[in-house]
Amino acid sequence: MNLQQKIKTLPSTPGVYLMKDSYGTILYVGKSKELKKRVQSYFRASTVHSPKIKRLVTHVSDLDHIETDTEFEAFLLEWELIQEYKPHYNRKMKSPQGFIYLAIPKKNREFRSLKITTQPMSSDRFHCFGPYTSRKTVVRAIEGFKDIFQFQCSHPNNKKSLCLNYSLGFCNGLCLGGVALEEYDLMLDMLISHLEHQDTRLIEHVKNRMESAAEKLEFEQAARYRNYQNILNSLFYKEEVIHFTEANHKLVIVEEIDEETGKVFIIKRTYVVYAEKFAFEDGLESLRGKIVEHLSSSSTNAPFQAVTKFEIDKAQIIYSYLNSGNCRFVILEDAWLEEENERILLEQLNELKSQKNA
Known part of the structure; x- marks a missing residue:
């Protein structure tokens, strides 16, 4: 053929x-x-x-x-x-690349630059965020921060004369310090708070600028703000994937094949330890034994294990699918695997089944 x-x-x-x-x-x-x-x-x-x-x-x-x-x-x-x-x-x-980090110096120097590094920086001197799997995403986040707030200064430590980028409209005057440097520090602190999940001022600030530009029919400028907002949110996603995986979750995932049939997956961290088709009318009660069989031997708290370069792609597949809306899942608690908690586990499994008709 x-x-x-x-x-x-x-x-x-x-x-x-x-x-x-x-x-x-x-x-x-x-x-x-x-x-x-x-x-x-x-x-x-x-x-x-x-x-x-x-x-x-x-x-x-x-x-x-x-x-x-x-x-x-x-x-x-x-x-x-x-x-x-x-x-x-x-x-x-x-060929997955190594993890990288975004480091921002703490307020112990006049001008704080954003750095990309392959190793975590000292917490005494830096706010350090990550790890991230995409250097491109972090680079775009830094470039976007400098671009939309006009922080593209050629000589931020000069203090003597305005740089070429100032005359081109890319620099707010960082080269002279003063008010421009205060504005830079304020926005940098907002970025730090955003990445620390402490507040949403930066996102709100970008959103307000986007809406203002759209009202003035400046659609290209509005698109720049929208794209930067998406970049900021993407930095959260990479961290969430890694932290979720490091938690060594035990999952039961149900995916619908057709109206009558589904498939159930038992997953430990990023490993599918059991998978089987089943009829929705039969329910999931018989699955309890399989769950206990494949997971009870590891019911005690597993030691912390960082996500490796090798498993990050697989971790992203599982995390993305859990959030796609194409399946139903439950994160199992170790206590549910004990015989005395059989009723709790069965209730959780039946809840997965009932969601099909919700």
């Missing part, structure tokens, strides 16, 4: 596809909720295809696929296959 015939016979189900060259080397691994539709999209002439996709398609001579019961399984299987085969066109996922 040639490539075009394989594409035509692909099922419209969740799964993973493996694109190969003429030597059988796996070039790319992808996943989809609907395999046939997704794979066909690669081979349709389109101006929206990235240069990477266009190059990939010219080298694809063969195709394999693996069906899964659910989209969540497709996400996890894709990750596993990328780790195993390390395809050339999945380079972004196969």
